[in-house]
Amino acid sequence: MLTIAKMLTLPVFERARVVAGHAGLQNQVRRVHIVSMPDGEEYDWTQGGELILSVGFGLRHDPERQASIIPKMVEYGISGFVLSVDHYLACAPDVMIAAADRHNFPIIELPGDVVFVEVTEQVLTTILNEQYALQSQVRRIHQSLMDVVLGGGSLQRLLDVLGTYLERSITIESVSFEVLAHTQNGPVDEGRERSIEEKRSTPDVIESLMASGTFKQMLAEQQPVYIKPRPEVGLTMQRIVAPIIVAKSVIGYMWIIADDRELTMLDEMAIGQAATVAALLMYKERAVQETQLKMRGDFFNILLDAESVSSAWLESQAAMLDFPLNWNYQIMLLSVWQSTTDDLTALMNAVDGALKGMARALVFTRDQKIVVVLQTRQEPDGRTIAEALLKRLNQPSDQILIGVGNPVYKVGDVASSYEQAIDAVEIAGTLGITEGVTVFEDLGLLHWLQQIPVDALSLNRYYRAIVNLDGHDREQNKQLLLTLEMYLETGGVIKDASERLFVHRNTLIYRLERVEELTGIDLRNKEHQLNLSVALKTFRLRGR
Numbered sequence: 001m002l003t004i005a006k007m008l009t010l011p012v013f014e015r016a017r018v019v020a021g022h023a024g025l026q027n028q029v030r031r032v033h034i035v036s037m038p039d040g041e042e043y044d045w046t047q048g049g050e051l052i053l054s055v056g057f058g059l060r061h062d063p064e065r066q067a068s069i070i071p072k073m074v075e076y077g078i079s080g081f082v083l084s085v086d087h088y089l090a091c092a093p094d095v096m097i098a099a100a101d102r103h104n105f106p107i108i109e110l111p112g113d114v115v116f117v118e119v120t121e122q123v124l125t126t127i128l129n130e131q132y133a134l135q136s137q138v139r140r141i142h143q144s145l146m147d148v149v150l151g152g153g154s155l156q157r158l159l160d161v162l163g164t165y166l167e168r169s170i171t172i173e174s175v176s177f178e179v180l181a182h183t184q185n186g187p188v189d190e191g192r193e194r195s196i197e198e199k200r201s202t203p204d205v206i207e208s209l210m211a212s213g214t215f216k217q218m219l220a221e222q223q224p225v226y227i228k229p230r231p232e233v234g235l236t237m238q239r240i241v242a243p244i245i246v247a248k249s250v251i252g253y254m255w256i257i258a259d260d261r262e263l264t265m266l267d268e269m270a271i272g273q274a275a276t277v278a279a280l281l282m283y284k285e286r287a288v289q290e291t292q293l294k295m296r297g298d299f300f301n302i303l304l305d306a307e308s309v310s311s312a313w314l315e316s317q318a319a320m321l322d323f324p325l326n327w328n329y330q331i332m333l334l335s336v337w338q339s340t341t342d343d344l345t346a347l348m349n350a351v352d353g354a355l356k357g358m359a360r361a362l363v364f365t366r367d368q369k370i371v372v373v374l375q376t377r378q379e380p381d382g383r384t385i386a387e388a389l390l391k392r393l394n395q396p397s398d399q400i401l402i403g404v405g406n407p408v409y410k411v412g413d414v415a416s417s418y419e420q421a422i423d424a425v426e427i428a429g430t431l432g433i434t435e436g437v438t439v440f441e442d443l444g445l446l447h448w449l450q451q452i453p454v455d456a457l458s459l460n461r462y463y464r465a466i467v468n469l470d471g472h473d474r475e476q477n478k479q480l481l482l483t484l485e486m487y488l489e490t491g492g493v494i495k496d497a498s499e500r501l502f503v504h505r506n507t508l509i510y511r512l513e514r515v516e517e518l519t520g521i522d523l524r525n526k527e528h529q530l531n532l533s534v535a536l537k538t539f540r541l542r543g544r
Contacts, residue, residue: 001028001130001264001265002028002029002030002123002126002127002130003025003026003027003028003029004024004025004026004027004029004051004079004080004106004108005025005026006126007029007051007123007126008025008108010122010123010126011122012114012118012119012122012123013108013110013119015110015111015114016082016108016109016110017108017109018106018107018108019091019092019097019107019108019109020092020096020097020098020100020101020105020106020107021080021100021101021103021104021105021106021107022106023104024079024080024103024104024105024106025106027049027079027080027106028049028079029049029050029051029079029080029123029127030047030048030049030050030079030127031047031049031050031051031127032050032051032053032119032120032123032124033050033051033052033053034052034053034054034116034120035052035053035054036054036055036057036058046076046077046078047077048076048077048078049077049078049079050077050078050079051078051079051080051081051082051123052073052078052080052081052082053082053084053116053119053120054081054082054083054084055083055084055087055088055112056083056084056085056087056088056089057087057088059088059089059093059096060088060089063093063095066093066095066096067095067096067099069096070096070099070100070103070105070107071099071103073105074103074105078105079106080105080106080107080108081100081105081106081107081108082108082110082119083107083108083109083110084110084111084112084114084116085109085110085111085112086111086112087112091109092107092109134265134266134269137165137266138266138269138270138273140165141162141165141270141273141274142273144161144165145158145161145162145273145274145277146277148161148277148281149277149280149281153281154181154281155172155180155181155278155281155282156181156183158172158181158274158277158278158281159171159172159181159182159183160183162183162270162271162274163183163184163185164185165270166185166256166266166267166270167185167186168185168186168256168257168258168267169182169183169184169185169186169188169192169256169257170182170183170254170255170256170257170271170274171192171195171196171254171255171257172244172252172253172254172255172278173195173200173201173252173253173254173255174251174252174346174349174350175250175251175252175253175343175346176200176343176346176347176349176350176393177200177201177206177253178199178200178349178350178353179195179196179199179200179201180252182196188237188257189234189235189236189237189257190234190235190236191205191230191233191234191235191236192237192257193234194234199353200350202233202234204233204234205230205233205234205235208230208232208233208235209227214227214241218241218242218243219243219250222243222245222248222250223242223243224240224241224242224243224268224271224272224275225240225241225242226238226239226240227239227240227241237257237258238258239255239256239257239258240255240256240267240268240271241253241254241255242254242256242271242272242274242275243275244275244278244279244282245275245279246279246282246283246286249343251279251282251283251286251343251346252278252279252282252346254271254274254275254278256270256271286345289345289349290345293345293348293364293365295320295321296321296362296363296364297364297365297366298317299317299318299320299321299323299362300362300364300366300371300373302314302317303373303411303414303415304414304415304418305415306411306412306414306415307412314411321362323362323375324375325411326411327375327376327377328375328376328377328378328379328380328407328408328409329373329374329375329376329380329407329408329409329411329413329414329417330373330374330376330380330382330404330405330406330407330408330417331371331372331373331374331382331404331405331414331417331418331420331421332371332372332374332382332385332386332389332402332403332404332405332421333369333370333371333372333402333403333404333405333418333421333422333424333425334351334369334370334371334372334400334401334402335369335400335401335402335403335425335429336369336370336399336400337399337400337401337429337434337435338398338399338434344365344368344370345365347370347393348363348364348365348370350393351363351370351372351389351393354389354392354393355372355385355389358385358388358389359374359375359376359385360374360375360376361373361374361375362375369425371418373414379407380407382404382405382407382439383404383437383439386402386404386437386439387437389402390402390435390436390437398435399434399435400435401425401428401429401433401434401435401436401437401438402425402436402437402438403420403421403422403423403424403425403426403428403438403439403440404421404424404437404438404439404440405417405418405419405420405421405424405440406420406440406441420440421440423440423443423447423450424438424439424440424443425438427443427446427447427450427541430540430541431446431540431541445534445537446537446541449534449537449538449541449542450541450542452538452542454542457538457542460535461531462521462528462531462532462534462535463535463538463539465518465519465520465521465532465535466481466532466535466536466538466539467539468518468519469481469484469515469518469519470539472518479501479511480511480514480515480518481536482501483497483501483508483511483512483515484512484515484523484532484536485536486500486501487508487512487523488529488532488533488536489533492523492524492529494508494509
């Protein structure tokens with residue numbers, strides 16, 4: 001780009017003199033405009049980056065206008081002011097120089113015998129030459145990137161080519177912020193180092209960018225955005241982040257990181273081109289992946305009914321997926337209540353990547369959930385793996401619940417572990433648990449309660465008491481059922497229950513007496529407490 005400093009090296013400015021605003025010499029010059037009476041212009045025609053040429057007519061006898069003209073030009077984004085002296089002004093007035101220095105706005109004095117036509121010709125020629133050179137660079141980069149696609153290259157090859165051209169460090173991440181490819185050229189900051197080490201953008205970085213509205217802006221505009229340094233989360237260098245878009249859906253992000261050089265227009269244009277090429281590569285990979293997912297899903301359907309298919313057919317299908325038929329198995333089921341992405345396939349990829357190095361697994365999507373079939377020669381430990389997986393997937397605002405079925409020791413029993421994982425997720429969700437790990441074997445009584453027939457519930461005195469309390473609370477806008485629940489959960493300890501409810505102990509005692517009046521049940525009786533606790537859990541599971 002053409003800056004004021006670079007412009008001053010042109011022959012026409014050989015005798016020019018910068019008299020103010022030296023700190024603004026890096027301002028970019030995009031256009032040139034000759035103004036005969038700068039005091040009368042409103043400059044609402046500007047687009048920013050204009051260099052104003054004037055002989056100073058209209059400023060010569062009016063100090064007030066001289067003082068006001070500089071702030072006005074700064075407001076409209078004008079790059080600098082060239083004053084041809086010895087026509088109406090012998091030099092730039094002191095009041096203009098003072099204002100220009102305050103605003104870092106360059107004022108250049110040019111001898112009166114230098115013709116403005118020569119100035120505009122040399123400046124515009126330089127601008128056009130630079131634009132042509134920029135477009136030529138962009139075309140070369142675009143062709144090189146397209147050669148990657150046509151040559152069957154990968155995302156990593158794409159970044160290798162782009163990084164060579166721009167001499168920048170670049171990262172491609174999935175929509176769930178998993179690092180898919182990266183290249184390093186020059187120094188990087190702590191935020192970049194941590195993302196490469198952890199193979200994903202770290203939660204504090206994502207949370208910071210979400211809180212600032214950066215991602216909201218990018219997703220709304222579907223355009224690259226600049227990110228200023230954020231030292232508090234390790235981003236000490238500026239960067240551009242561009243969405244990778246397919247069919248108006250964001251499927252990933254491309255980051256280009258600055259070093260001690262400012263990001264340029266070429267950087268911005270190149271990352272836009274590269275994001276488009278990355279979208280082609282990722283779309284191609286997704287098409288292959290969808291085929292693989294269908295194969296996994298079809299194979300799982302066979303596993304669910306393994307006893308009814310021929311062993312030869314089962315073995316042939318297992319061989320295609322490298323699935324061992326004589327190991328031990330355990331099902332994990334991921335239910336996504338809230339996530340930074342609505343793309344379940346992208347999240348499944350993150351799960352698949354996070355499990356690598358932790359466990360051998362078959363991962364796919366089914367009924368808007370992610371199914372993981374763990375395979376191991378040893379005793380399966382789904383609980384530990386699920387907890388580690390959640391830790392690896394952790395991102396701000398994510399709410400992921402993992403249900404874990406019991407281990408099974410032959411392939412024909414995979415269906416039972418799957419049903420148990422479903423029960424674990426459904427029971428936890430019914431009780432208001434939307435994140436964490438729920439293991440089927442920990443459900444205990446809760447699983448039994450879910451199986452009780454409705455007719456049997458209506459015959460139970462304690463269950464009827466709970467239903468009646470719920471109806472009373474709804475009619476009278478009371479909290480007797482919640483009070484009873486806290487009392488039972490704290491083992492009948494008045495002090496603990498009152499603290500959890502944030503009420504005075506006398507208020508709690510009054511409410512409990514009211515519960516006894518309405519139900520006819522002695523709350524101090526341990527057997528009654530046990531029955532009410534079970535009835536309450538059943539009510540929470542089954543609803544009214």
